[in-house]
Amino acid sequence: MTTPSQDGYRFPAEWEPHVATWLTYPHNDDSFPGNIEKVYPSYMRFVAEIAKSEKVRINVPTKYKKQLLRQLDNENVDIGQIEIFERDSNDVWCRDHGPAFVVKDTPMRQKAVVDWEFNAWGCKYPHEADNLIAGAIAADFDLPVYRPGIVMEGGAVEFNGQGTVITTTSCMLNPNRNPQLNKQQIEKYLCDYYGVEQILWLCDGIEGDDTDGHVDDITRFANAHTIITAVESNINDINHTPLKDNLRTLKSVRLLNGRQPDIIELPMPAPVIRDGQRLPASYANFYITNDAVIAPTFRCKQDDVAMQILSSCFPNRRITNIDSTEIVWGFGSFHCLSQQEPT
Numbered sequence: 001m002t003t004p005s006q007d008g009y010r011f012p013a014e015w016e017p018h019v020a021t022w023l024t025y026p027h028n029d030d031s032f033p034g035n036i037e038k039v040y041p042s043y044m045r046f047v048a049e050i051a052k053s054e055k056v057r058i059n060v061p062t063k064y065k066k067q068l069l070r071q072l073d074n075e076n077v078d079i080g081q082i083e084i085f086e087r088d089s090n091d092v093w094c095r096d097h098g099p100a101f102v103v104k105d106t107p108m109r110q111k112a113v114v115d116w117e118f119n120a121w122g123c124k125y126p127h128e129a130d131n132l133i134a135g136a137i138a139a140d141f142d143l144p145v146y147r148p149g150i151v152m153e154g155g156a157v158e159f160n161g162q163g164t165v166i167t168t169t170s171c172m173l174n175p176n177r178n179p180q181l182n183k184q185q186i187e188k189y190l191c192d193y194y195g196v197e198q199i200l201w202l203c204d205g206i207e208g209d210d211t212d213g214h215v216d217d218i219t220r221f222a223n224a225h226t227i228i229t230a231v232e233s234n235i236n237d238i239n240h241t242p243l244k245d246n247l248r249t250l251k252s253v254r255l256l257n258g259r260q261p262d263i264i265e266l267p268m269p270a271p272v273i274r275d276g277q278r279l280p281a282s283y284a285n286f287y288i289t290n291d292a293v294i295a296p297t298f299r300c301k302q303d304d305v306a307m308q309i310l311s312s313c314f315p316n317r318r319i320t321n322i323d324s325t326e327i328v329w330g331f332g333s334f335h336c337l338s339q340q341e342p343t
Contacts, residue, residue, distance in 0.1 A: 003192035004146050009102035009112055010195030012342045013161025013221065014288040020055035020083070021289065022099070022339045023047065024133065026092040027064045030125075031330045038326040044075040046294060046334055049320050051081035053290035057341070059094070059133055062086045087136055088129040091120070093332050095216070096153035097130035098339035099137050102146075102195060109343065113138035113145050114193050116152035121211045122176025148193050151177040155214035155336055157190070160221045163197040163256050165190055170204045170213035198256050202249055204242035206230070206268075209280035209331065216335045217282045218246060222313040225255060226262040230284045238278075239268060266309055270300035274329050281324070285333035286310065288340075293317050296324030296333040 004010075026032070032039050050056050060068050065086060072079060091097070097118045104110040115134040120127035138145045158166040171177070172186055181189075187199050205213025219229040229247055232239040250263055272281040283306040286295040293314045297303040303321065311319045324333045 004102045004112060004114060005192050005195045007112075008104045008106075009110075010105070010161075010163075011100060011102050011159050011165075013159055013224070014340055015223070016161055017343045018054045018290055018340045019343045020057045020341045021050045021287075022094050022137070022341060023056060023058045023337060024089045024092050024094040024098070024130075025058055025060040025064055025068055026330075027061060027089075028091055031091050032326070033329075035326055035329050039330070040071060042322050042324060042327055043337075044071050044077070045322050046337065047072070047082075048075050048077045049292060049294050049322070050287075050289050050338070051078050053292065055081055055083055057083045057085060059085050059087050059089055061088050085137070085140065087133065089133065090126045090128070090130045092330065093155075093336045094133075094339045095155045095332075095336045096121075096211075097127070097133050098154065099134035100152075100154060100194070100339075101341050103342050111143060111342065113143050115145050115147050117148075117150060118153065119151050119177070121153070122174060124210060146193060148189055150181065150189060152189070153211065153214070154339055155211060155216045155332075157194070158215045158220055159194070159196070160224045160255075162224045164200060165194060165196045165198070166200045166202065166215050166219055166221075166227070168202045168205055168213045168215050168218075171211060171215075174212045176212070200250075200253050202246045204245070206243070206280050206282060207238045208278040211331070214336075217280050217285055218243065219250070220284050220286070222264065225259055226264060226313065228264045228266050228284065228310075228313055230268055230282055231265045232268045237268075237271070243268070264309065264313055267302050267305055269298040269302045269306070272298050272325060272328055279328045280331055281328050282333070283310070285324075285335045287334040287338050288314075288317070291317060292320050294334050295319060295321045296328070297321045298325050298328070299323065
């Protein structure tokens with residue numbers, strides 16, 4: 001059996017044109033304990049902002065379809081931009097359980113799906129329904145499917161669209177994912193199934209991240225040669241040292257063309273704590289649509305500074321910030337919620 005790389009496919013950068021963004025509707029109370037009703041205002045605004053420039057394709061269990069339609073109407077979302085797919089799900093984090101769309105840059109622009117295994121970040125939560133979603137989407141659109149047979153999550157990898165991916169050892173080499181594979185074997189899967197040639201390894205993620213250190217909470221590409229990375233200036237904060245170590249690593253790397261990437265430092269928000277638990281609040285968990293960057297804010301003084309930095313990084317896109325203080329109670333934010341489908 002061939003791999004996407006052998007067949008000429010690659011995983012495009014997030015800023016490349018989308019036909020749609022995929023979401024999975026939040027309905028599980030356990031995802032946001034005692035809080036799910038407070039999540040919907042920010043979630044529906046997120047849907048509305050995406051719909052301004054591309055389709056929004058939403059997975060929703062049948063019993064929640066009417067509720068979703070009512071919420072879309074209340075938010076005045078352009079319903080012509082919404083496509084609803086009735087299917088079961090366990091959780092809301094489509095970045096990790098949704099399909100990885102790869103493309104072949106031919107005149108006909110072919111597209112396929114990589115259907116990784118999903119085990120809810122090391123079997124921490126129920127995930128049987130979520131693990132079926134990527135394959136179901138591929139079947140809906142009659143797309144070719146590649147099934148590597150190993151665990152992988154979209155939030156664990158960050159791409160520049162020109163052959164480079166960034167990931168973390170704390171997540172990708174965690175024995176709760178693929179204990180049978182070593183680092184070199186994981187790298188081969190990344191190259192074979194995402195069509196990349198270079199893997200940049202960071203070490204740890206941020207405190208409170210129950211994914212064991214997803215890269216989309218700490219380090220993102222703004223373009224093919226610019227990397228945005230989170231930093232914590234408070235030396236007494238638990239995130240200070242791991243983020244400082246990641247910054248040092250990034251300053252030492254070279255891209256495939258030999259160029260040193262431009263590094264932009266993005267501050268961390270003030271700690272967000274709920275019921276005595278530190279949550280993985282980070283401005284790096286933004287999502288890039290066809291015309292905007294949708295960024296989380298957390299009701300603190302760092303919000304304005306972070307938005308100004310993101311604005312400078314994306315001069316051709318509007319910066320839209322949405323309060324994510326309630327959403328992050330589920331241990332993620334807007335990038336975790338979404339998965340882009342390229343044109």
